[in-house]
Every structure is written in C-alpha cells, then in structure tokens.
Amino acid sequence: MSETLEKPGAERDAGFAKAEGTPISALVQLRQSSAWKWATPAQREVLQRIAAQRDQRLLARLTRARQAALLASAERVDANAPLLQRLAMFARLHPTTLASAGVAAVLMIGPRRLLRVVRGSLPTLLPMLLKLKR
Structure with missing residues (x-):
C-alpha cells in the first residue's frame, strides 16, 4: 500500500x-x-x-x-404562529396550568367516559403523534 x-x-x-x-x-x-x-x-x-x-x-x-x-x-407565545405551535409554546411555558386543566377535565368527564373517548380516538391520534416525533 x-x-x-x-x-x-x-x-x-x-x-x-x-x-x-x-x-x-x-x-x-x-x-x-x-x-x-x-x-x-x-x-x-x-x-x-x-x-x-x-x-x-x-x-x-x-x-x-x-x-x-x-x-x-422563546419566552413568550408568538401571536402570528400557527395554532398548534402556540398551544405547544403555552404548554411549555405554563406546565402547571396545563396539568390543572387536564385534571379538571378528567374530574368533570369521569374516568369511564374518558377511557371510552380515548379508546375511540386512539386510532386517529396515533399516526399524528408518530408524525410529531420526526
């Protein structure tokens, strides 16, 4: 060589x-x-x-x-951003608010009805969640 x-x-x-x-x-x-x-x-x-x-x-x-x-x-939500991006930014900036809203929704709906809704919407949500990971 x-x-x-x-x-x-x-x-x-x-x-x-x-x-x-x-x-x-x-x-x-x-x-x-x-x-x-x-x-x-x-x-x-x-x-x-x-x-x-x-x-x-x-x-x-x-x-x-x-x-x-x-x-x-980013330290604030951009008003001109797309809705999903604004929601994600809000969730990132205010995690306790999001958690308390989720707990309130679960208590209001009830566990059985919530499981029924999740089971019904899971086939629709999974492909979207997989696209978000990329």
Whole structure:
C-alpha cells in the first residue's frame, strides 16, 4: 500500500469541518476530491446530483436545528404562529396550568367516559403523534 492513499471516508468526514462557522458544501468537497478528477462526464453528473442532495439534507437539518433552538429559547407565545405551535409554546411555558386543566377535565368527564373517548380516538391520534416525533 502506498502512503499517498487517503484514509477511507476522509472526504466524507471533511463535511463536518467548518469554515467560518458554516459546514463545507458537499459540492465543494466533491470538486476538491480525487474522484472528481478521474470521473467521466456521466459520472460527474451523478456525483453532482448526489452532492446536491447532501447539501439539501444538510440545509434541512440545519433549519430544523435552528427552529428547535428558537423554540427552546422563546419566552413568550408568538401571536402570528400557527395554532398548534402556540398551544405547544403555552404548554411549555405554563406546565402547571396545563396539568390543572387536564385534571379538571378528567374530574368533570369521569374516568369511564374518558377511557371510552380515548379508546375511540386512539386510532386517529396515533399516526399524528408518530408524525410529531420526526
């Protein structure tokens, strides 16, 4: 084996390196790699599409992380936010109010009727809850 060979996966790991606080684009990494120099035009097209997909996923991941950080640092409910986001923010900011409202609803409805309602609505609620976890 030659000493000039790079460590396997070194090009892939270079994506985690940061230049001025932002990740390096997959397209820039591709054009700097040795695979780019030896690729045919058809292979370069495929490699460019793969790099573009990686950049899109990186952008989506960074956007989700930024939104999560903004939500975590929020100290008030935004009036222009969607209803579900406002309800979630209210619940995060006022957990005791939410708990007391839940206890009051359970006491008012009664345990048997509450179990009946939950059993009936569970098949509808489960897919929505699974989507929220993603």
